Amino acid sequence: GGRFRASEHQHVRYNPLRDDWVLVSAHRVKRPWQGQLEKPPPEDVPRWDPKNPLCPGATRANGEVNPNYEGTFVFPNDFPALQPDAPEPDDSDHPLFRAAPARGVCKVMCFHPWSDLTLPLMSLPEIRAVIDAWAELATELGASYPWVQIFENKGAMMGCSNPHPHCQVWASSFLPNEACLEDRTQRQHLSQHGIPMLLEYAEQEAGRKERLVVENADWLVVVPYWATWPYQTLLLPRRHVCRLQDLSDSEKDSLASIMQRLLIKYDNLFEVSFPYSMGWHGAPTGPYLQEDCRHWQLHAHYYPPLLRSATVRKFMVGYEMLAQAQRDLTPEQAAERLRSLPEVHYKKRAE
């Protein structure tokens, strides 16, 4: 009985990009938490540490010495999960035991020479330099590899083993699972509806407004209708753009600006350097550069784990791993919360 209210009544929502569902049980956010508390990130990271292999002038695991770089700095991952050459597995002898070849490269990109900075504390020209470096790597590695995954693990909670601001780029000879999935769903949407899914979605969200976090002339950030992580966001261009390397100069500037605004809000939410994993998805490359990829729309996913404070995270465990993702506040509540936060970083407020 009674009238349905998303913030009070459990329901499931469909994720059209992954073709699956999320359970929304917003009433659960009231439950007390007696479990593991996360350690807040260290406040005393030295700006320069000669023993940190990501710093300018430091020696890396392979014995190489980093240049005294002043902007971004890209180098090969010393422990790559993907290498350009590897013998191929034998042909499978049984359909339940199937292996296939995997080749690729793994790079690390430092965002800035200082270890005590993060993207939300960097200036617009510095963030713009990161975007340029992303587009260059996407072009360079995308010339031959079908998929170039740019991603940032930020914070120890997200498996990041080094506080120096950096991201990774793993290019592969295969389309990874998430790429296959989004390729299929976006292809189907274009063929059924005559418009790329995420272009239509951005238009809808721009009008509906309740899940908007920040927007400018070229971009918008929403907590997607189907978000699984508490403060998950989706960064979308307003025009149809297939790949990072297709962005215009001014779109890269406005991207730097919207990223800065989003990430400052994230840090302001719990007044802590906000942990997340983020990454870019765009049309596949390599051999796919010759194919029709109009169903693709460039986008970035932000997956942050914190739920209620700097030390209480959402665990995606038992039910989530074995059955279905479940969230404890509505995407609309999360968006409202983020929207209402100031756009000046809490560390710069008193200055």
Added chain:
Amino acid sequence: GGRFRASEHQHVRYNPLRDDWVLVSAHRVKRPWQGQLEKPPPEDVPRWDPKNPLCPGATRANGEVNPNYEGTFVFPNDFPALQPDAPEPDDSDHPLFRAAPARGVCKVMCFHPWSDLTLPLMSLPEIRAVIDAWAELATELGASYPWVQIFENKGAMMGCSNPHPHCQVWASSFLPNEACLEDRTQRQHLSQHGIPMLLEYAEQEAGRKERLVVENADWLVVVPYWATWPYQTLLLPRRHVCRLQDLSDSEKDSLASIMQRLLIKYDNLFEVSFPYSMGWHGAPTGPYLQEDCRHWQLHAHYYPPLLRSATVRKFMVGYEMLAQAQRDLTPEQAAERLRSLPEVHYKKRAE
């Protein structure tokens, strides 16, 4: 160049149950770890704590007092993600904004009255009592609900907020994502190959042996060929069994035995109470009890996060969330390691 060796050469493996792939990069296990260290579980959990809402005689959040139970004890989750009644969401006004009703119940099951025990430290009759309680709940809730998810989050690292040995049971009015996926892949396998996928798989693994961890007359545990978590295992019956409630008396006894052997090995691996999320998957219930479910084979998944020690875990983050799961040792290496461990619990060895 050179001959392919799975332990040295990256490759991808197909997961026929989820219809996706895992990247196996076993050479990566050598990389140094400077990231977050996990806190080992507390060693000093009191056997009985009147302030712990899972203990016999304790008062729960809703004011109810637990009985002085002596075996297993089942009660409703005080903060349920699923409730039996909820108003239904309005019909969707747009294909990208689709919600659907969700109803269900969430229960908690204590395994034992003592807070300082875990399954691997319990006796065979005590574990057998847990299995009986699982089968009863599966029958009772499965009479009306299509899916009854039994799962255990063990350890603070896996979001478990209470050290008292317990699991959860969430029954839902819908088939969750993982259930849909496994229903589709198993259905297809039976129709293409004339034998249930996991029955064929168990037969194969029983013969190949290299991924076997423990086995007995009715059951086997393997590190599946497509495992994503470092020491992930799959517990399988040898005969065709659709649901927990279809197990014979002697199969429940042999299940208690193989669970105990597996979980003792897990604890012995790093001499710590081994964290994991585990859960049971079997044929759907409720309305599906009337349908042909012969493609289903009962199984339990164990997803443990530890990688190298009691304090170094595998993070499924950036690349894994945005592209594809990646593992740092081969399933065969993990199985060998587990196989070689003693079957006496390290805490009971000196006694």
